[in-house]
Structure formats: C-alpha cells, structure tokens
Amino acid sequence: MDEHSAQEQLLLVLPSVNLEKKCFFLSSLKWILTIVTWLIFITWVVLAFLFPLNLTYEFILSATSFSSGTFLGLEGPVFLLFSGPILLIAFFSIPYLIISGKDQKVQEKKAPSYRLCTFPLLVDGPLGVVSAAEFIGILLFAVYVVWCIYIYAIQNLSSVKDESPFTTTTQKICYILDIWGFSLAQIGIILLAFLFIPIARGSILLRLIDIPFGHAARYHVWLGHLTMLFFTLHGLCYVIEWSLQGDLLKKMLEWQESDTANLAGVIGLTAGLLMWITSLPFVRTKYFEVFFYTHQLYIIFVIFLALHVGVIFFSIVAGTIFLYMLDRFLRFCQSRKTVDIVSATCFPGGIVELVLSKPQSLHCDALSFIFLRVREASLLQWHPFSVSSVSGTGEHQFSILIKTFGEWTQNIEENISNFSAVIELYQDGINLQSPFRMITASVEGPYGHELPHHLMYEKLVLVAGGIGISPFLAVLSDIFHRKRQGKPCLVKNILVVWAVKTSNHLSLLSLINRNFSNIEVNLDILIYVTQQSQPPLDEEEGRLVEFKATNSFVSPVYKGKTMSVLVGTGNNNIWFGIYLISTTLGFIAVVYLLNVFYINPKDLSLGWYHGLLFVICMVVSVLIFGGLVVGIWHLSERKMNGEDHQIIEHNEIEHPTADKDCLSQDLYTSTTIRYGSRPDLQEIFESISERWGHVDVGVIVCGPPALESSVAKECRSLNLMRTKHYRPIFHFHSHSFSL
Structure with missing residues (x-):
C-alpha cells in the first residue's frame, strides 16, 4: 500500500x-x-x-x-x-x-521602480516627448556625429598640410x-x-x-x-x-x-x-x-x-x-487580399465604426493599429487606425473607429449611408450581393507592442482627446474580457480621463462590453466636454448620451474573406x-x-x-x-483558416451594434461629466498620487501633441519630486501616431 x-x-x-x-x-x-x-x-x-x-x-x-x-x-x-x-x-x-x-505571460507584481523607457525626460522641445532611453540614444548619435567630424577634421587637416604647396x-x-x-x-x-x-x-x-x-x-x-x-x-x-x-x-x-x-x-x-x-x-x-x-x-x-x-x-x-x-x-x-466588412455604423458627430473580418489565428492586441484602404474612397491611400475592439466582437472580427475629418473619411461615411439605404430595399432577400460588393477593404497589420503592457500595471490611467478614446475602448473591453475568463491581468484600478468638444461623442462608450458588474476592477471615467457650457435639454448633467445610429448595416453577403496573417505583431x-x-x-x-x-x-x-x-x-x-x-x-494559411471559414458561415453573425441603444447602469455610476471645462491634469495626478500609494502606475495617452506633452510633464514632475516612498511611480506611454 x-x-x-x-x-x-x-x-x-x-x-x-x-x-x-x-x-x-x-x-x-x-x-x-x-x-x-x-x-x-x-x-x-x-x-x-x-x-x-x-x-x-x-x-x-x-x-x-x-x-x-x-x-x-x-x-x-x-x-x-x-x-x-x-x-x-x-x-x-x-x-x-x-x-x-x-x-x-503577464509579469508578476514587483516592487515599483523607474524605467528609462517610460520616464519622460524632455516634454516641451521640438522632438516632442522624449523618454530617458530615447535621450540616451540621441546622445549616442550626437557623440557619433561629433566623433566623425573630429576625426575627419584631423585627417583632412593633415592631408592638406602633406600636400605640395x-x-x-x-x-x-x-x-x-x-x-x-x-x-x-x-x-x-x-x-x-x-x-x-x-x-x-x-x-x-x-x-x-x-x-x-x-x-x-x-x-x-x-x-x-x-x-x-x-x-x-x-x-x-x-x-x-x-x-x-x-x-x-x-x-x-x-x-x-x-x-x-x-x-x-x-x-x-x-x-x-x-x-x-x-x-x-x-x-x-x-x-x-x-x-x-x-x-x-x-x-x-x-x-x-x-x-x-x-x-x-x-x-x-x-x-x-x-x-x-x-x-x-x-x-x-498581405494588402492584395480583400477583407470583408462585417458591419458598419455611423455614430453621431461624424464617427464611423467598421467591423472587419479576421482569422481566429490572427493575434490582435488591444493597443494595435492597422493600415486601411477602402477602394471606394481611394485606390491608393492607406490610413492608420487604432483597433477599438478585439474581444467584444468575437474571435473572427475586430473593429475600428473613423472620424470624418477630410475627403477620404467623408467618402466612407457617404458610401455607408448610401449602402444602408440600398440594403433596406432588398430586405426580401433578392439580389443581396449586389450592394455590398461595392464596399471593398484591404488591411495591413496589425502592428503594436509584442507584449500587452496595459496588463502589466495594477493601476492604469488612460488619457484621451477626442477620437483618441478609440484604443482605450479596446483596452477596457480586453481587461474585462480577461477578468471574466480568468486570464492573467494585474489591473485593479482604472481611471479614464477623456476630453471631447461636444457631448455627441459620448455615445462611443456604449462600445465597451456591458457586462462587467461582477468584475474586480474599479473603473472611474472623467469626461470633460470643452465646447458646451451645459448639457443639452434632453440630457441630465452627469448622464451618458444614449446611442442612436444614424446609419448602419450588417453585411448581407458575408463570405468569410478574412485578412492575411503574413504581417502582424x-x-x-x-x-x-x-x-x-x-x-x-x-x-x-x-x-x-x-x-x-x-x-x-x-x-x-x-x-x-x-x-x-x-x-x-x-x-x-x-x-x-x-x-x-x-x-x-x-x-x-488558407488550409488552417478553412475550418474558421466553415464556423463563420454556419453560424449567425452577431450585429456588433445591435444592443447599443441602452447603456450599462455600471457606466452611468462610473462616469462623471463636466461641461465647459478642460481637465486639470495637475489636480488629477496629485489626487492619484495621494490615493493609490506605492505602486507602478501605467499612464497611456492618445490625443494631440499638446495633451501628450501636458500629461508627460505631470508624470515627470511627480516622479522627480517624489520624496515620500509611499507615492506611486508614473510610467508614461504614448499611443499617438502620426506620419
């Protein structure tokens, strides 16, 4: 025995x-x-x-x-x-x-410490926000250039002297x-x-x-x-x-x-x-x-x-x-392959959501971005967009948000409006393939971090300006999804600071996965509506705007044409x-x-x-x-994704925006809206410093350069003036992208 x-x-x-x-x-x-x-x-x-x-x-x-x-x-x-x-x-x-x-895997909790790559050293110069690690790299290049000029100057001077008169x-x-x-x-x-x-x-x-x-x-x-x-x-x-x-x-x-x-x-x-x-x-x-x-x-x-x-x-x-x-x-x-647009939705304020098809084997991080070409808007132009959802739309889909700024984005919004009207005429199932074939998209990417750094911090601060909220919608949905699935995730406290011009952009919060009431994550959302001194008559101050789609459609002809996996982090x-x-x-x-x-x-x-x-x-x-x-x-790749293709075709496609007319009560209680003011970043970060204790705080910014510099300045100031060891260390990350 x-x-x-x-x-x-x-x-x-x-x-x-x-x-x-x-x-x-x-x-x-x-x-x-x-x-x-x-x-x-x-x-x-x-x-x-x-x-x-x-x-x-x-x-x-x-x-x-x-x-x-x-x-x-x-x-x-x-x-x-x-x-x-x-x-x-x-x-x-x-x-x-x-x-x-x-x-x-997500790193285990360690003692808070400074990191060269997340410490903003220069914040107001012509180079933008420069971390300590980047500054060292700049110094090395400067030393190299000076070294080369010095050596060549000595050699050239010697050469001139050695030459005959x-x-x-x-x-x-x-x-x-x-x-x-x-x-x-x-x-x-x-x-x-x-x-x-x-x-x-x-x-x-x-x-x-x-x-x-x-x-x-x-x-x-x-x-x-x-x-x-x-x-x-x-x-x-x-x-x-x-x-x-x-x-x-x-x-x-x-x-x-x-x-x-x-x-x-x-x-x-x-x-x-x-x-x-x-x-x-x-x-x-x-x-x-x-x-x-x-x-x-x-x-x-x-x-x-x-x-x-x-x-x-x-x-x-x-x-x-x-x-x-x-x-x-x-x-x-990769870009030669046409990708299915599963659905499209026009939000108030000139914002368009596109849900694209992807194979299950394609890894897409919450802070990833893609390059998109829509042939109806332009045959040659490629534009970068942050992924706004990776977990909430299923294993075979991901979504992006497009803000209509110029002619290219306006063409996309007009095409969606026209196609939505045409599709309504074919509700009886007659010739449904014709209208949707007119929308064709090509995708490069996704590109992003090799490791999901938004999961490495217990405390997370997300600062967004305007459409910069897009990647943070994916971050929030990804964190809630991981918590529900029991996957590794260190995040316990999240503060979202969002500055928008008008209140009609607030409906984007409806894209966050709604069921997170039983998840051990403390979420606080501070919204600043800068160009409105008071809420509209049909709204109450401090309440979220409920989403009403101006135009939307679900693809009537979804053939499972997914993006290629040849390129991608x-x-x-x-x-x-x-x-x-x-x-x-x-x-x-x-x-x-x-x-x-x-x-x-x-x-x-x-x-x-x-x-x-x-x-x-x-x-x-x-x-x-x-x-x-x-x-x-x-x-x-085709052989591997053949099974995915069968799964997609034999299951009903869920409309990603079908349940957005009502917002989660948790979002109402977690959100504070202030009209006619801009975020006081100094007050916000000092409050965090007092409340959150001796921890590593991840700060991720997505917005205009002025916002990025302001946040970096606060992180640097609090890190340099940190005399009390129970205060947090702020780690600055920028998600802004510009060519």
Whole structure:
C-alpha cells in the first residue's frame, strides 16, 4: 500500500518537474540569445565608430583587393563586416520571439521602480516627448556625429598640410571641399544604415526590442533629417568646388565608367531633397498626399545611390535596406487580399465604426493599429487606425473607429449611408450581393507592442482627446474580457480621463462590453466636454448620451474573406523565420553565382554597373525565394483558416451594434461629466498620487501633441519630486501616431 502510494506521488510530481525543466531551459536559452545579440550589436556599433579611422579604411581596401576575383567579390568583406551583424541579429530574433511567444505571460507584481523607457525626460522641445532611453540614444548619435567630424577634421587637416604647396588659393579651397565632401558622404552612409530600421512596419528588429512602428516612425523622421543634412552638405561641397573650377554642368552630367557616377548622385540627391522638403511639418500636415506620393521616390534614391557610390559603399547599408525590402514585399502580398466588412455604423458627430473580418489565428492586441484602404474612397491611400475592439466582437472580427475629418473619411461615411439605404430595399432577400460588393477593404497589420503592457500595471490611467478614446475602448473591453475568463491581468484600478468638444461623442462608450458588474476592477471615467457650457435639454448633467445610429448595416453577403496573417505583431514567427533565412541565403547564393559565372570571368570593374547588379540580386532574391515561401505560407494559411471559414458561415453573425441603444447602469455610476471645462491634469495626478500609494502606475495617452506633452510633464514632475516612498511611480506611454 505504501509502495503504491509512493508511486502515485512520484507520477504526480514528474509532470511538474518536467515543466520546471522546460521553463528553465527556455529561460536559459533566452538569456543566451540576448547576450549573443547584444555582443553582435555592440560589435556593429564599434565598427561604425571605427569607420572614420584611416586604419579601418585601409583594412577595407586591402580586404576588397584580396577578395576581388573570388566568389566573395569586391563587396564580400564590407557586406560581412557592416551588413552581416544586422542580419545575424535578425536571425537570432526569430528563436527569441518564438520562445517569448510560448513563454508569454503577464509579469508578476514587483516592487515599483523607474524605467528609462517610460520616464519622460524632455516634454516641451521640438522632438516632442522624449523618454530617458530615447535621450540616451540621441546622445549616442550626437557623440557619433561629433566623433566623425573630429576625426575627419584631423585627417583632412593633415592631408592638406602633406600636400605640395598649391599654386593658387582656389586650388587649395577646391581640394579642401573635395575631401570634406567625401567625408560628409561617409557619415551619411553610416546614418543611412540606421534609417531603414524604424520605417519597416513589421520589422523583426523593432519586435525584438518591443517598439511598435507607430512609435518608431519618429526615429525615422529624426534620422531622415540628420542623414539628408549630411548628404546635402556633401553635394553642396562638390557643387561649390565644380563652380570654382568653372565646369559645374560638365561635372554634374558626368557618368564615369570605372569611378563615381556623378549624374547618378545628382539624381539620387534630387529625389532625397524632394522627400526631405515634402516631409517638413508645414508641407506634410497641409498636403499629406504630396508628402506620401513624393516619399515613394525612395526607390529612385536607393537605386541611384548604388549607381553613385558603387558596390563597396552600398554594401554598408545593404543589410538594413534588404530587411526593409523583405518587410515591404510581405506587406504588398498581405494588402492584395480583400477583407470583408462585417458591419458598419455611423455614430453621431461624424464617427464611423467598421467591423472587419479576421482569422481566429490572427493575434490582435488591444493597443494595435492597422493600415486601411477602402477602394471606394481611394485606390491608393492607406490610413492608420487604432483597433477599438478585439474581444467584444468575437474571435473572427475586430473593429475600428473613423472620424470624418477630410475627403477620404467623408467618402466612407457617404458610401455607408448610401449602402444602408440600398440594403433596406432588398430586405426580401433578392439580389443581396449586389450592394455590398461595392464596399471593398484591404488591411495591413496589425502592428503594436509584442507584449500587452496595459496588463502589466495594477493601476492604469488612460488619457484621451477626442477620437483618441478609440484604443482605450479596446483596452477596457480586453481587461474585462480577461477578468471574466480568468486570464492573467494585474489591473485593479482604472481611471479614464477623456476630453471631447461636444457631448455627441459620448455615445462611443456604449462600445465597451456591458457586462462587467461582477468584475474586480474599479473603473472611474472623467469626461470633460470643452465646447458646451451645459448639457443639452434632453440630457441630465452627469448622464451618458444614449446611442442612436444614424446609419448602419450588417453585411448581407458575408463570405468569410478574412485578412492575411503574413504581417502582424506576435503572429507566426516560424513562417517568418523561414521567409527571412531562405531569402537571405538565396540572396547570398545569387551574388555568389553572379561573381563566379559573370563578374569574375568578364573581369567587370565598373563601379556603377556592379552596384546595379547588386541591387538586382537583392530584388531577385526577394521575388523568387521570398515569393516561393510566401506562396507556401499562403496555402498553409488558407488550409488552417478553412475550418474558421466553415464556423463563420454556419453560424449567425452577431450585429456588433445591435444592443447599443441602452447603456450599462455600471457606466452611468462610473462616469462623471463636466461641461465647459478642460481637465486639470495637475489636480488629477496629485489626487492619484495621494490615493493609490506605492505602486507602478501605467499612464497611456492618445490625443494631440499638446495633451501628450501636458500629461508627460505631470508624470515627470511627480516622479522627480517624489520624496515620500509611499507615492506611486508614473510610467508614461504614448499611443499617438502620426506620419
């Protein structure tokens, strides 16, 4: 009997022991991958700092001369030194994210502490709100630029002294301009290697460090200004030099066979200047389409950069450009697929809710956003929108809110109104497919954080301005859904501060999942209606506006056309890893074959032609090897989602807005509405600081830059003046997105 009991106890203990061993193994593997990745990244940064030195330049020249005529080609050593590390980091990111996905869970409660990435250090400068971690990154780039200028200044001064006496002052000035133009170009090349990392929307590198594209886009803006400044100064140096020599036009049109192609540089710089000028705030905000379409000149910029600098210098930036090409190709394939609009609803105040179809396998976080194209509004325009619901609309659907600001959004609202009227004429089931086929949507994404940081805090403050409430509706619904399902969620207290112009926007709160009365979450909603001094006659102060849809419809023809899972944060990392590795190896194989069977036998040494062939190899490898993997991936996706398709078709589609004419009593009791005033953020945050005690408080803001800066200022002020240890630590997060 005792022996039998001992065996039973042993059998019960073994699964937990195996689980602990598995967790320990995964945790150890993550640490190893982290250390290796950091070592590679530090090596890459050190190489960038060593790049201006004569010793590095001489090493590159000797290495390229040694590899010339071999399978490595002229570009081999430079590509391995400067592009190889970033590709290796991308490779190691795949197993890291796969392990993190299996081990993804809400962190346990820890002692409150400051974090560099959530501490707002600068709040009122031209760069907007800058965290302490971002400030360190800015300082590193500033130090690098100063370091490069200092090294080149010393080298150039020494070079001028070593030269034989110039016969004229003009010759000396031209010589100085020539060597400084070359030096400025080298700095620009290194900066360009970083420029393409933050602009890749589904970048594996951004996912590795958990920075969503909406936040990383401004890094691209900062780097873009800095890079174009150096390239412009580079071009200006040569323009002045050629003007002093009296052959400006001749030099600008020169296309040398075995040296730098000047005309290619002029074309590339012109494309870069057009992108730079149209990206400035006064152009981008007023003429967004001009900015958007002009920015497509990056293709011209990259191609003519390769023609201008040749294969050796282009190999420095080839790694990050190649990763961007991989991301762009995936996004192109994803956006070709048409997505069903399950339902559409027009809210008061010019707000439209679209419910879109998605496969069950697609992960969509509460703070995710997508890029949407509606062909009836525009064939080319893509616009970003925050996801407003991920749990409340079911496993096969998610919703977004669109505020009618301009022509594009007004076209969508008009189409919905027209289609709603037409559908009413077909209530008898005759030819129902005709009207709905007129609405077609394409989706890119979703993009967002790799980990749901809104679930990591016991106390949560959500500050919204206007339509900025949209992502917080998803956050609230997600938290309530997780609480009901018993899923990990640390949140216990939520304060929502919402500033709107008029009260007709308040009906959006009806989108929150209504059944949360038995959930252990304390919810307080403070609403400030800024442009109304008192409530309308049919309302009572402090009460919510009940929702009355102006126009709405449920799709009469719902075929289960869901969005693709090719791109999206937290989705199939295994397939993406196969795509990345196979395409990279394919690219290396194509370059190898090109060197062995074409370049070396013909002894080609043309700088611009060799650079063009290198770019063609990149494009061919993405289209052939990447296209093959994407095709297999797509077939696997269709097979996996075939069961989802059957589930959707054989069950009645629930109208997401069918039960919004009445609001939850819990929302009435949790909400306070104040008319004719703006939120006093200082008073609100000081009250929180007094009441909530020594905890980490997550503060998420979605709204205009002025609101974001004001909230960041309060968080910084309370954190810096925190003398009492029982006060909370405020962690600032921004969900605002602007291109």
